[in-house]
Amino acid sequence: MSADGNGAAPFVDVDSVCKWFGELQVLDHVSVQVPEHGVICLIGASGSGKSTLLRCINMLERVEEGAITVDGQCLTKDKVDVNAVRKKIGIVFQAYNLFPHMTVLQNVMLAPRKARGVPRTEAEWAARTLLSRIGLEEKADEFPDRLSGGQQQRVAIARALAMEPKLMLLDEITSALDPQLVSEVLALVRELADSGMTMILATHEMAFAREVADKVCFLDGGRILEEGPPEQIFSDPREPRTREFLSRVLAGGRMH
Amino acid sequence: MNALHHVLHAFFNLHSFTLAMPDVWAGFQLNLKMMAIAEVLVLVLALAIAIVRGLPGPGARPLRALAIAYTDFFRGTPIIIVAYFIGFGLPGLQLGFISKQSFVTYGIITLTLVYSAYVTEVYRAGIESVHPSQRAAARSLGLSYWQAMRYVVIPQAVRRVIPPLLNDFVGLQKDTAIVSVIGVTEAASLAQQFSNNNGDFPSLLVAAVFFILLTIPLARFTDYLVAQRERRERAQAF
Numbered sequence: 152m153s154a155d156g157n158g159a160a161p162f163v164d165v166d167s168v169c170k171w172f173g174e175l176q177v178l179d180h181v182s183v184q185v186p187e188h189g190v191i192c193l194i195g196a197s198g199s200g201k202s203t204l205l206r207c208i209n210m211l212e213r214v215e216e217g218a219i220t221v222d223g224q225c226l227t228k229d230k231v232d233v234n235a236v237r238k239k240i241g242i243v244f245q246a247y248n249l250f251p252h253m254t255v256l257q258n259v260m261l262a263p264r265k266a267r268g269v270p271r272t273e274a275e276w277a278a279r280t281l282l283s284r285i286g287l288e289e290k291a292d293e294f295p296d297r298l299s300g301g302q303q304q305r306v307a308i309a310r311a312l313a314m315e316p317k318l319m320l321l322d323e324i325t326s327a328l329d330p331q332l333v334s335e336v337l338a339l340v341r342e343l344a345d346s347g348m349t350m351i352l353a354t355h356e357m358a359f360a361r362e363v364a365d366k367v368c369f370l371d372g373g374r375i376l377e378e379g380p381p382e383q384i385f386s387d388p389r390e391p392r393t394r395e396f397l398s399r400v401l402a403g404g405r406m407h
Numbered sequence: 408m409n410a411l412h413h414v415l416h417a418f419f420n421l422h423s424f425t426l427a428m429p430d431v432w433a434g435f436q437l438n439l440k441m442m443a444i445a446e447v448l449v450l451v452l453a454l455a456i457a458i459v460r461g462l463p464g465p466g467a468r469p470l471r472a473l474a475i476a477y478t479d480f481f482r483g484t485p486i487i488i489v490a491y492f493i494g495f496g497l498p499g500l501q502l503g504f505i506s507k508q509s510f511v512t513y514g515i516i517t518l519t520l521v522y523s524a525y526v527t528e529v530y531r532a533g534i535e536s537v538h539p540s541q542r543a544a545a546r547s548l549g550l551s552y553w554q555a556m557r558y559v560v561i562p563q564a565v566r567r568v569i570p571p572l573l574n575d576f577v578g579l580q581k582d583t584a585i586v587s588v589i590g591v592t593e594a595a596s597l598a599q600q601f602s603n604n605n606g607d608f609p610s611l612l613v614a615a616v617f618f619i620l621l622t623i624p625l626a627r628f629t630d631y632l633v634a635q636r637e638r639r640e641r642a643q644a645f
Binding site: 235250252 | 540541543544545546547549550551554558562566
């Protein structure tokens with residue numbers, strides 16, 4: 152799981168990406184590399200650009216400058232099959248965004264059936280297998296509003312996994328959860344990391360970032376101010392801004 | 408006192424009321440037919456126009472403009488004028504098949520064109536009320552624009568707009584009477600004829616009763632749907 156060293160091209164290569172919302176520059180020459188099976192955590196205050204970066208990698212936002220390459224395919228050229236790229240990249244959002252008019256099972260089955268053309272019985276079998284893996288097989292026929300936040304977020308992860316992505320983007324997926332529901336979601340993410348899934352996480356869970364990340368990037372004002380192995384970032388941050396951010400977060404009790 | 412008695416007698420004469428009933432009922436069946444067909448057509452046409460109006464990108468601009476022009480025109484024009492245009496205009500144009508339809512068909516076309524303009528706006532409000540994150544979630548899973556619309560956005564939008572949509576249908580049902588101006592012998596026109604012949608008005612009351620009896624169940628059904636949704640949303644809040 153350790154980062155680089157074998158000389159192969161990184162699985163995700165974000166190269167000097169810039170992005171503006173009107174006048175406001177939200178990403179300022181951001182560069183990140185993620186090796187295959189690597190886990191990168193993005194930390195930083197709200198509005199520092201973590202979510203925007205993830206949305207750019209999934210092409211939900213357009214990049215104005217720079218290049219993003221995933222699995223050898225450049226996403227920032229003009230003619231890219233967006234839908235084909237997205238089938239390889241799963242994203243999970245802070246607000247779950249499950250489809251409220253569908254059952255849990257239908258949520259998980261929809262994309263495999265419609266975007267990949269998997270036959271119904273096969274898709275259903277795969278979806279039920281996934282749901283039992285996350286411990287929610289008995290909720291298959293419930294609607295999302297009958298589930299707790301933690302359960303909904305686990306379903307959202309399963310829904311993304313159903314497309315068998317090679318990269319998972321997790322955008323502050325525990326931020327909307329009650330504290331007692333956070334651990335069940337993190338346990339699932341830990342399991343994904345252990346299974347070798349390549350992941351980029353935007354998170355406020357510093358203890359978790361320290362545990363699962365190969366590399367931590369601190370974003371501040373749309374720039375990556377500091378990056379390095381979690382031990383270094385959390386124990387011996389070089390930048391004053393990083394130190395300041397971490398002390399504020401730790402004072403908020405997010406570390407333990 | 409005599410005058411009041413006169414008016415009451417002219418409107419609420421049970422004998423005349425009973426006498427008018429079979430004629431008006433025969434006409435009312437045309438109203439039912441026009442209403443049923445127009446409502447189905449409106450559901451489809453209005454949804455199509457609403458979708459066109461929401462198409463993204465600069466390439467779709469002419470289509471969007473066309474959709475806007477359509478709603479502006481048919482929402483702004485009184486239905487009675489549209490009825491004249493369709494009922495007397497289309498036959499005069501000698502467009503073969505199109506110009507050889509019955510007045511009932513022209514009536515259905517009129518109702519469909521006018522009410523699609525209203526219902527398009529209802530659908531559009533519904534589509535816009537679906538949070539963008541739903542579309543983002545669908546697209547991020549690899550679904551195309553159309554698949555995201557078809558499976559995620561439109562089903563949620565339609566569910567939300569059923570009450571206002573049914574409300575527009577109440578209006579459509581009543582306006583089936585207006586297309587009598589182009590020669591459709593529906594309930595209101597037959598009631599009026601009956602009234603002219605008899606010199607009293609209970610036949611109009613008969614027509615009114617038929618329309619009201621048709622509307623009430625629809626209105627109660629709409630109330631029921633609204634209440635049901637409120638219950639669900641309240642349950643969700645806890």
